Amino acid sequence: ETGVTQTPRHLVMGMTNKKSLKCEQHLGHNAMYWYKQSAKKPLELMFVYNFKEQTENNSVPSRFSPECPNSSHLFLHLHTLQPEDSALYLCASSQDGRVGLKEQFFGPGTRLTVL
């Protein structure tokens, strides 16, 4: 295991639902990331947090709302999603991203299906 856990592993939701994805890292890292992986597309970076502060929002629609209460936990709150938002959502962490990039450690992902 990589030391990064994600729950739930699978999620099916309707377009009017509100749900949250959770990520937890046990590696003592200070940077955390959300990625979206859709079929036939490269991995897309969504958000980056360094020391609990958001340092990157890659033009993500507001129906995705991240939250980072501390360096170990990262949430992605979902509301009024569209079917095209169905994808594998991956969380990752790394040592402090501001002083030079180390490798990123990924969780197993949440497979999201929007009906």
Place this chain on the structure above:
Amino acid sequence: SQQGEEDPQALSIQEGENATMNCSYKTSINNLQWYRQNSGRGLVHLILIRSNEREKHSGRLRVTLDTSKKSSSLLITASRAADTASYFCATNLPNAGGTSYGKLTFGQGTILTVHP
């Protein structure tokens, strides 16, 4: 077009053979990383090579970097059925200040199938 593009898109080989995957990119980088992903799972980091390095080894993996050609290759020697996965290169770009903020840009990957 993509910052990192892998070639080939798919590769099918027999166990014991070597597998070579290539990655090309367009702009200067801090470093380049290779990751592996088993079907529907998270990515696993394989090797990080910095822009001032030309070659790195890790077990059966060998990565080369040619910054003049803006390309990298990943060689897996003596492949095994367990190596079947998607392989991605990811580039880390310097920001305007020359430091790195941990942003990686991934390619679309090479799907490797190793037949027993």
